Structure formats: structure tokens, C-alpha cells
Amino acid sequence: MTRLLGHLRRTGLGLLSPSLLLLLLVFLIPVAIMVPLSFRPYLPGQGIGEGWTLANYTKLFTDAYYYEIVGRTIFLGLAVTLLTLVIGYPLAYFLARSRSRWRHWLTILVVFPLLLNLVVRTFGWMTLLANRGVINLALQDLGWIEQPIRLMFNFTGLLIGLTHIFLPFMVLVLIGVIQNIDRDLEDAAKVLGANWGTTFLKVTLPLSLPGIVSGSILVFVLSISALVTPRLLGGPTYKVMSTLIYDQFLQLLDWPAGSAMALMLTLIVLVLVFLSGVIARRFGMQGSVAQG
Amino acid sequence: MEPRNRALGEGAAADLRIERLRKTFGAVTAVDDVSIYVQHGEFVSLLGPSGCGKTTILRMIAGLIEPDSGAIVLAGEDITQRPVHRRNLGLVFQSYALFPHMSVFENVAFGLRRRPVAEDAIGRRVRAALDLVRLGAHTDRLPRQLSGGQQQRVALARAVVTEPRLLLLDEPLSNLDALLRDEMRVELKRLQEELRITTLFVTHDQAEALTLSDRIAVLSEGRLEQMGTPEAIYHSPATPFVAGFIGRSNLLDGIVVGQAEQGVRVRVGEGLELVAAASGPLRQGDRVQASLRHERIHLTEAPTPGMANSFPGRIVFRAFAGAVTQYVVQLAGGVELQVETPTAAGRLEREATVQVELAPEAVILLPAAVPAA
Numbered sequence: 136m137t138r139l140l141g142h143l144r145r146t147g148l149g150l151l152s153p154s155l156l157l158l159l160l161v162f163l164i165p166v167a168i169m170v171p172l173s174f175r176p177y178l179p180g181q182g183i184g185e186g187w188t189l190a191n192y193t194k195l196f197t198d199a200y201y202y203e204i205v206g207r208t209i210f211l212g213l214a215v216t217l218l219t220l221v222i223g224y225p226l227a228y229f230l231a232r233s234r235s236r237w238r239h240w241l242t243i244l245v246v247f248p249l250l251l252n253l254v255v256r257t258f259g260w261m262t263l264l265a266n267r268g269v270i271n272l273a274l275q276d277l278g279w280i281e282q283p284i285r286l287m288f289n290f291t292g293l294l295i296g297l298t299h300i301f302l303p304f305m306v307l308v309l310i311g312v313i314q315n316i317d318r319d320l321e322d323a324a325k326v327l328g329a330n331w332g333t334t335f336l337k338v339t340l341p342l343s344l345p346g347i348v349s350g351s352i353l354v355f356v357l358s359i360s361a362l363v364t365p366r367l368l369g370g371p372t373y374k375v376m377s378t379l380i381y382d383q384f385l386q387l388l389d390w391p392a393g394s395a396m397a398l399m400l401t402l403i404v405l406v407l408v409f410l411s412g413v414i415a416r417r418f419g420m421q422g423s424v425a426q427g
Numbered sequence: 428m429e430p431r432n433r434a435l436g437e438g439a440a441a442d443l444r445i446e447r448l449r450k451t452f453g454a455v456t457a458v459d460d461v462s463i464y465v466q467h468g469e470f471v472s473l474l475g476p477s478g479c480g481k482t483t484i485l486r487m488i489a490g491l492i493e494p495d496s497g498a499i500v501l502a503g504e505d506i507t508q509r510p511v512h513r514r515n516l517g518l519v520f521q522s523y524a525l526f527p528h529m530s531v532f533e534n535v536a537f538g539l540r541r542r543p544v545a546e547d548a549i550g551r552r553v554r555a556a557l558d559l560v561r562l563g564a565h566t567d568r569l570p571r572q573l574s575g576g577q578q579q580r581v582a583l584a585r586a587v588v589t590e591p592r593l594l595l596l597d598e599p600l601s602n603l604d605a606l607l608r609d610e611m612r613v614e615l616k617r618l619q620e621e622l623r624i625t626t627l628f629v630t631h632d633q634a635e636a637l638t639l640s641d642r643i644a645v646l647s648e649g650r651l652e653q654m655g656t657p658e659a660i661y662h663s664p665a666t667p668f669v670a671g672f673i674g675r676s677n678l679l680d681g682i683v684v685g686q687a688e689q690g691v692r693v694r695v696g697e698g699l700e701l702v703a704a705a706s707g708p709l710r711q712g713d714r715v716q717a718s719l720r721h722e723r724i725h726l727t728e729a730p731t732p733g734m735a736n737s738f739p740g741r742i743v744f745r746a747f748a749g750a751v752t753q754y755v756v757q758l759a760g761g762v763e764l765q766v767e768t769p770t771a772a773g774r775l776e777r778e779a780t781v782q783v784e785l786a787p788e789a790v791i792l793l794p795a796a797v798p799a800a
Contacts (some may be wrong), residue, residue, distance in 0.1 A: 319524035322491050325511040326518045327589065328541035339535075341528050 173394035191395035212359040219305040227309035287368035312346025441502030443792035459649035475646035517586030525570035532566040538589040553729035556588035633652035670718035697760035702735040703790035721767035723789035
């Protein structure tokens with residue numbers, strides 16, 4: 136007991152304990168309820184049955200419908216992450232390095248979408264992407280296409296919508312890391328004979344890896360658990376795990392299956408966060424800023 | 428003795444000429460029409476207070492800042508428009524700028540890997556450069572595992588390993604503590620003499636500039652105030668700024684009142700006339716500024732016969748500073764002079780009456796400072 140107290144005092148955890156307790160109460164207890172629930176059988180028309188079963192989990196791996204959705208969700212998450220990284224990195228680099236007096240306005244512009252309601256933004260995309268939406272009508276009027284391109288209720292629609300919504304997160308994380316890279320390091324590489332490309336590949340990029348990793352985890356986790364955007368842009372038929380879980384709970388009232396899927400999603404996230412931590416350590420990314 | 432820098436080679440160094448260099452940032456003129464010539468193998472310091480433009484000049488030579496006008500000529504070749512990575516220079520940053528994700532070896536090898544150098548030659552030259560800075564045993568460490576002084580040495584090795592034509596040093600010693608700084612100062616000079624590399628050294632520390640340099644360029648507010656050997660800068664400052672910045676001087680405003688046997692007579696205060704060994708044409712009525720170095724003023728008990736400048740005074744302040752003792756002496760007419768004497772010369776108490784003496788050669792006459800607008 137005294138050892139525990141000493142430990143709490145040293146690490147400062149004791150100071151955190153009131154808020155820690157609250158967090159445990161709010162986050163862990165629902166999970167703790169869901170774990171046994173996910174092993175219950177579901178009786179159509181009656182609800183949660185008696186006894187224990189693994190059926191809710193085996194279904195996820197054996198039923199083609201379910202594992203397609205699991206695979207689609209992960210693939211969508213990876214695609215959104217990659218796209219936000221590819222678009223976000225140059226943007227973040229520019230914002231972190233620019234000495235333009237417009238810099239602050241541009242940063243605000245990046246953050247601005249976050250100030251708008253998610254549903255409003257998604258409806259905005261719907262008016263753009265729909266079969267009789269702005270993009271398709273414009274392309275048809277220009278005579279470039281005969282039939283409207285399907286941009287909604289499919290992978291393309293979700294990719295566009297989610298990339299737009301999560302881009303600011305990626306950019307903000309990257310700006311912080313790139314700003315902390317000492318400009319002298321890039322100058323030193325150039326003086327030593329490295330051109331722009333080599334300087335970027337050998338110095339800037341390796342030193343921004345911590346930001347790339349944490350930004351990617353953030354965007355990936357947010358994309359695979361996003362609900363509103365997939366629901367609106369994916370429509371009733373094109374489902375991902377989050378919308379499927381929603382339907383299981385609220386429309387089919389199949390709480391056990393919904394719990395199993397929700398825990399599966401959580402597991403995927405935890406595994407990926409763990410793996411990226413391992414990768415980060417392998418690349419020796421403890422600190423990116425030179426001591427001076 | 429076998430030269431230690433065999434693998435590094437010699438003779439790559441070149442002479443540097445910068446011509447009428449100008450750079451403005453917005454409304455601020457950082458560098459104003461500066462021309463400097465650095466000979467092959469010479470060690471030249473750019474000395475000045477912060478904001479005088481010395482680092483801007485250095486970065487323009489490196490190619491990191493583009494000048495508004497003027498030319499940078501290295502070994503007779505105009506490199507003003509050449510991109511940074513093709514200038515073949517060595518630069519040591521104030522922050523050292525070691526790549527934190529690379530080992531000491533890879534840091535030093537970075538420049539060689541950008542050039543057509545064979546892998547075994549890279550290994551040999553990196554080790555030679557690290558031996559040169561006495562860091563041969565630390566090749567596998569990361570920069571953050573080294574002390575400040577060791578990081579400094581790695582930065583030096585990285586800058587010289589590519590045999591640059593010119594070595595640029597941007598206040599490389601200012602992040603070290605005092606003892607280490609003195610040690611590195613000696614190391615730096617030894618290295619430069621051994622490699623005979625043309626070196627431009629930026630500093631705000633006059634002691635560093637005086638001890639290291641073949642010549643010093645003193646800068647103030649973007650302009651070149653004076654360029655010369657450390658001795659010339661110290662003993663014959665050309666402007667009030669240089670007189671005030673290098674060493675410690677009493678600056679007194681005065682008027683030339685007539686000729687004297689050993690030079691000119693200058694009135695610097697009520698009933699106080701100094702004899703100065705005049706250099707250059709000075710006429711009666713010219714406004715001048717007299718610069719009197721603290722350590723060239725002597726305090727005696729009685730007037731020395733034949734001494735041109737000898738005035739009675741009273742000690743109003745005394746401070747012991749180790750090897751020297753500082754005094755403030757008030758002369759007749761209220762003029763106060765700061766004086767520094769060797770502590771070994773004896774101790775004078777406050778309120779004591781003394782004779783203040785200085786040779787005409789110790790009175791340096793400068794053009795009067797332009798009144799502040």
C-alpha cells in the first residue's frame with residue numbers, strides 16, 4: 136500500500152486520479168457491458184437470448200457480406216489516410232515554412248471546415264456529387280460525358296467526403312511537426328551539396344515521420360469510425376462497419392452482433408496503433424528536434 | 428612530422444571577393460554596399476553587434492539568401508547566381524545543425540555522398556576528418572548523445588571533409604560555455620592553419636576576432652566600418668564606432684585649438700587640453716572625438732617630467748577585477764575617465780589624489796560623431 140502511494144506520488148498519477156476515474160467510468164464500463172453481450176445469441180423477434188455463442192464473431196469472417204464490409208472499411212480507411220497525407224503534406228509544408236503574410240489566413244482557411252457542421256458539409260458534397268448534382272450536370276453540359284458518373288453511394292463518394300473532412304486534422308498535425316524541424320538542417324544539407332529533392336528525402340521527410348505516423352493514425356481511426364458521412368454519402372446500400380453497427384443496434388435490434396462488430400472495430404484500431412508504435416521505434420524516431 | 432590531414436588534401440581553398448553587396452528586408456537595410464576581399468588561406472572575421480548584417484553576408488555567400496545587388500566572386504568566378512548545393516562551401520552553423528537522425532559517421536559522410544566519391548574513400552575521409560577534430564572514437568553515436576563541444580567538432584569535421592573552397596563559420600563558439608569556448612578557439616585556429624583553408628568567421632565577440640583572425644572586418648548597421656589586422660583595428664580605429672566597440676575606450680568630444688610640439692592640442696572640457704599625436708590634416712576649430720583606451724592611461728603619484736598629458740585627478744570609483752583593477756578618475760572641470768591598471772602595479776584608494784598621464788600616441792582623434800537625428 137505504501138509502495139503504491141509512493142508510486143502515485145512520484146509519477147503524478149495520483150493528481151490525475153479523479154479525472155481518470157471519471158474516464159474509466161464513462162469509457163470502460165460500456166465496453167465491459169458490450170463484451171459479454173457480444174457472446175449472446177440473438178433470437179429474431181425476441182431479442183437477446185440465453186446462453187453463450189461465438190456465432191456473432193464467426194459470422195464476421197465467414198459470411199461474405201460481413202467480411203466484405205470489414206475489408207472495405209479498412210481499405211477505405213487506408214485510402215483516406217493516404218490521400219489526406221498526399222494532399223496534406225505539401226500544404227502543411229507550405230504553411231509551416233512560408234513567410235508570407237497570408238500564412239495565418241491560409242491556416243484559418245484549412246481549419247475553417249471544422250467550424251461548419253458535419254451534416255451541412257456532407258449535404259454540400261451531396262449536391263455536388265449526386266447524379267443530377269453540380270459536377271455531373273456541368274460535365275454533361277460541356278458534352279464530356281453522356282451519362283452521369285456515379286460519384287455517390289459508392290467508394291468514390293465516401294473517399295471524397297471523408298478525405299475532405301479529415302484533411303484539416305492531418306494538416307494540423309503535420310504543421311506542428313514540420314515547424315519544429317530546424318530550418319538550419321535543410322540549409323546544412325543544401326550547403327553540403329544536396330539539391331532540393333535530396334534534402335527533402337534525406338532530411339525533411341525522415342524528420343517529419345513522427346507527424347506522418349501520428350497524423351495517419353488519427354485520420355485512419357477517425358475514418359473507419361466515422362458514421363454521419365458514410366451514412367449520408369453511402370446511402371442505405373453502400374455500408375461500412377460503423378453504419379452496419381448502427382443498423383444492427385437501432386434497426387435490427389441485434390445488439391449481440393452489433394457489439395461483436397463494435398469490439399472488432401476497436402480491436403483493429405488498437406492493433407494498428409500498436410503496430411505503428413513498433414514501426415516508429417524501429418525507425419528510431421524518439422526525437423526529431425536537434426539539441427542546440 | 429607527418430601531416431595529419433593527408434586524406435583530406437590541401438590546396439582546394441580559394442580567394443573570395445565580395446563586391447558592393449546589398450540586401451534589404453522590407454524597410455531595413457541589412458547589408459549596405461559592403462566590399463571585402465579575403466586572400467587565399469586567410470582567416471577573416473566579420474565582427475559586429477547583433478543586427479549589423481554579418482550573418483546576412485555569410486548566408487549570402489553560402490547562397491542561402493539572395494543579395495539585392497552586388498557580386499560574390501570565388502577564385503575569380505562569379506558565383507552570385509549559383510544555387511547553394513553547387514557552391515562547394517563548408518558552413519558551420521551556430522546551432523551546429525547536425526542531422527539528429529543520423530550517426531556521427533553519416534553526418535560527416537553526408538557531403539561526400541552527394542559527390543562522386545567511392546564508398547571506401549568515403550570511409551577513409553570521414554575517419555580522417557573525425558581524427559582531425561579528435562572524435563575518432565564516436566562514429567556510431569547520434570548527435571544528441573554527444574556534449575556541446577563534441578557536437579561542435581562533428582559540425583567542423585562535416586564542413587571540412589568535402590575540401591570546400593571556403594569555410595564559413597557562423598558564431599560557432601557562442602553556444603559553448605566559457606572554458607570550452609577558449610579550448611575550441613585554439614582548436615579552430617589549429618585546424619584552419621593545418622588545412623590552410625580560406626575562412627570567414629562571423630562573431631560578435633571581439634576577443635575571438637582578435638585572437639583568431641589574420642584580418643578583421645568591423646561592421647555596424649550593415650556598413651563596413653573598418654577592415655584591417657587585429658593590431659590596426661585595435662590601435663588605430665578609424666571611426667568612433669570601432670573605437671567604442673573594440674576594447675574599452677573613453678570617448679570625449681573636443682575641438683582642435685592649436686598645434687603642439689608632438690601633434691595638435693585638443694580641448695575636451697573646461698580647462699582640459701590634450702596633446703594628441705595627430706594623423707591626417709587637422710585645422711584649428713575642427714570638431715573631433717578623442718578616444719582614450721582604458722589601459723593606456725597611467726595613474727602616478729607625481730607628474731612625470733616631459734609628459735605632454737598630465738593632469739591631477741581624484742579617484743571616485745574602484746573595482747577589483749583580478750589581473751586588472753578598474754578606476755574612475757575625475758579630472759578638474761568634471762571630466763571623468765575610466766582607467767584600467769594592472770593590479771600588480773599597486774592599490775589606490777578611493778578619494779586619493781593621483782596624477783593622470785597618457786602619451787600623445789594614446790590619444791586617438793576620430794572624426795566627430797554625426798549628431799543623432
